Amino acid sequence: MEKVTFIGLGNMGGPMAANLVKAGFRVTAFDLSESALAHAVENGCERGENAQQAAQGADVVISMLPSGDGVKGLYLGARGLLQALDPRTLVIDSSTISVNDARQLIAAAASRDIRAIDAPVSGGTAAAAAGTLSFMCGGDAEAVAAARPLLEAMGARLFHAGAAGAGQIAKICNNMLLAIHMIGTAEALQMGVDNGLDPSVLSEIIRASSGGNWSLEKYNPYPGVMDGVPASSGYAGGFSVALMLKDLGLAMDTAAGSASSTPLGALAKNLYQLHGSSEENRRLDFSSIQNLFRRPAGK
Numbered sequence: 001m002e003k004v005t006f007i008g009l010g011n012m013g014g015p016m017a018a019n020l021v022k023a024g025f026r027v028t029a030f031d032l033s034e035s036a037l038a039h040a041v042e043n044g045c046e047r048g049e050n051a052q053q054a055a056q057g058a059d060v061v062i063s064m065l066p067s068g069d070g071v072k073g074l075y076l077g078a079r080g081l082l083q084a085l086d087p088r089t090l091v092i093d094s095s096t097i098s099v100n101d102a103r104q105l106i107a108a109a110a111s112r113d114i115r116a117i118d119a120p121v122s123g124g125t126a127a128a129a130a131g132t133l134s135f136m137c138g139g140d141a142e143a144v145a146a147a148r149p150l151l152e153a154m155g156a157r158l159f160h161a162g163a164a165g166a167g168q169i170a171k172i173c174n175n176m177l178l179a180i181h182m183i184g185t186a187e188a189l190q191m192g193v194d195n196g197l198d199p200s201v202l203s204e205i206i207r208a209s210s211g212g213n214w215s216l217e218k219y220n221p222y223p224g225v226m227d228g229v230p231a232s233s234g235y236a237g238g239f240s241v242a243l244m245l246k247d248l249g250l251a252m253d254t255a256a257g258s259a260s261s262t263p264l265g266a267l268a269k270n271l272y273q274l275h276g277s278s279e280e281n282r283r284l285d286f287s288s289i290q291n292l293f294r295r296p297a298g299k
């Protein structure tokens with residue numbers, strides 16, 4: 001049986017690793033957080049003492065880390081994993097990172113005859129738990145084909161966007177649009193509430209009308225409208241404001257590089273910066289942008 005190593009067991013990586021175990025893969029896991037690692041072990045992963053030990057003899061290494069610096073720190077340099085992996089090992093990085101960081105990793109892997117792809121995901125924590133993520137892959141077709149059985153154990157849809165880094169480009173286009181429609185949904189719901197409407201009734205009406213969108217229908221930001229979303233549990237868990245800010249920064253860097261005009265993306269980044277000006281808010285789910293528009297009680 002293939003030996004799979006999974007590094008980064010947070011809100012996304014934890015349930016993704018658990019789904020690989022459920023699908024019958026032997027998974028050795030590692031995370032810097034003891035509680036995240038302990039949870040993965042409860043879900044059937046073998047415990048890695050550190051990244052190097054966890055990746056020993058691995059056929060496939062999957063990473064799901066918060067930042068490009070974290071990914072480069074894991075794989076590159078004299079003590080990086082690429083130095084220790086066997087040729088032909090398959091590396092799948094599902095973190096959302098810059099296109100340049102993804103290309104640097106894939107080129108460094110290729111120089112050691114290690115196959116690597118960028119495979120960021122969409123769908124959020126609920127899809128990670130349900131095994132219904134969308135993967136957007138960049139890299140050689142042969143490496144993407146080799147990754148398919150693993151990605152299918154964690155997701156419902158797999159797209160080959162193009163060459164190395166193409167998955168990351170698709171991902172930040174998607175997340176820039178996600179930020180824009182989340183903010184639009186929050187301000188529309190608030191205007192309705194400020195004018196006496198019930199947010200659940202208004203959501204139902206918009207859902208059946210031309211303003212319907214993913215943020216409203218699957219991830220409603222107004223507390224109490226939908227069960228099982230962060231808005232109904234104090235905006236805990238989910239996709240943090242800090243991570244959305246990172247993605248909007250990546251989107252703006254990409255737009256600058258291609259001289260693309262992204263006025264709404266720039267405004268969305270500004271509004272998330274305003275909302276995320278406190279450490280407390282940066283930890284909340286990104287749908288907490290609703291709080292930027294809510295009035296104090298009685299106003």
Ligand code: NAD
Pocket residue numbers: 007008009010011012013030031032033036051064065066067070073074094095096097121122123124125238239240243
């Ligand atoms: P998270 O902060 O919940 O988890 C990240 C985990 O990585 C943490 O447990 C942390 O301890 C661990 N970690 C960090 N550096 C490490 C290292 N060097 N070695 C081992 N472990 C390390 O983040 P998340 O929400 O799971 O997001 C992970 C990635 O997925 C990010 O790039 C994010 O942009 C992307 N993403 C998140 C969502 C979402 O809804 N949360 C959706 C799509 C994509």
